[in-house]
Amino acid sequence: MPQVTNVKIDQKIQEKNDQIAGRIRQKRQNFDIPMIDIMGSVGSGKTSVLEYFSREFAKNQKFLVINGDLATDIDAQRISRFGSKCIQINTGRGCHLMAFQIEKALDTIDLQKYDFIFVENVGNLICPSSTDVGADKKITITSVTEGPYVFRKHPVTFRMSDLAVLNKIDLALAMDIDIHEIIQGSKELYPQLEVVPTSAKTGEGMEVFAEKIGLSIN
Numbered sequence: 001m002p003q004v005t006n007v008k009i010d011q012k013i014q015e016k017n018d019q020i021a022g023r024i025r026q027k028r029q030n031f032d033i034p035m036i037d038i039m040g041s042v043g044s045g046k047t048s049v050l051e052y053f054s055r056e057f058a059k060n061q062k063f064l065v066i067n068g069d070l071a072t073d074i075d076a077q078r079i080s081r082f083g084s085k086c087i088q089i090n091t092g093r094g095c096h097l098m099a100f101q102i103e104k105a106l107d108t109i110d111l112q113k114y115d116f117i118f119v120e121n122v123g124n125l126i127c128p129s130s131t132d133v134g135a136d137k138k139i140t141i142t143s144v145t146e147g148p149y150v151f152r153k154h155p156v157t158f159r160m161s162d163l164a165v166l167n168k169i170d171l172a173l174a175m176d177i178d179i180h181e182i183i184q185g186s187k188e189l190y191p192q193l194e195v196v197p198t199s200a201k202t203g204e205g206m207e208v209f210a211e212k213i214g215l216s217i218n
């Protein structure tokens with residue numbers, strides 16, 4: 001019996017979340033503003049990528065970043081140094097952001113002022129993939145320092161991703177990682193999934209990544 005109740009509660013939470021995600025999409029459509037949900041492990045480079053975008057590509061466009069983190073505002077502080085508007089959401093024990101949190105954040109903002117919204121989801125390679133936060137696309141940033149098996153070990157996340165980024169390629173040699181082998185392995189598992197190799201440190205691949213998500217390079 002208790003299990004049955006739990007399933008119903010989960011379903012209700014999911015349904016409610018999806019309703020709110022729909023409202024977020026509607027609201028964004030009215031302002032014609034795209035939104036990307038960035039997922040990935042702690043330390044894969046999500047914040048670094050957003051720092052890079054804010055530094056290099058924000059001359060003629062303004063970014064709004066919603067940062068999910070268990071307890072700190074470190075990421076929002078890091079990115080806002082480069083001029084992007086950041087809203088930090090602390091989830092406590094929550095391992096991913098939910099649509100109601102994004103909706104609340106957006107309610108505090110004049111969306112007309114922005115050209116692009118990024119969600120940096122809570123650092124976690126499992127939980128965020130199954131929750132719709134009202135974005136156009138879900139993107140997973142992984143990195144060579146996570147080793148060669150990430151694509152094989154996280155089928156749900158990569159199936160739910162519209163694009164994957166393999167970051168920190170500047171460290172491939174030191175990590176004894178063959179980037180082409182990893183990308184080939186991913187192609188065999190997820191033929192539809194494109195993997196963009198990047199380094200948020202050297203800038204390699206960052207323009208390609210930006211173009212894939214519809215960011216204008218200026």
Ligand SMILES: Nc1nc2c(ncn2[C@@H]2O[C@H](COP(=O)(O)OP(=O)(O)O)[C@@H](O)[C@H]2O)c(=O)[nH]1
Pocket residue numbers: 040041042043044045046047048049075123167168169170171198199200201202
């Ligand atoms: N060498 C190298 N280090 C990186 C790269 N991207 C991020 N880092 C470093 O990796 C660490 C974690 O990055 P961060 O952006 O905070 O990861 P997040 O937890 O996914 O937001 C930081 O020390 C970054 O400087 C990269 O492409 N190359």
Ligand SMILES: [Mg+2]
Pocket residue numbers: 046047048075120
């Ligand atoms: Mg971060």
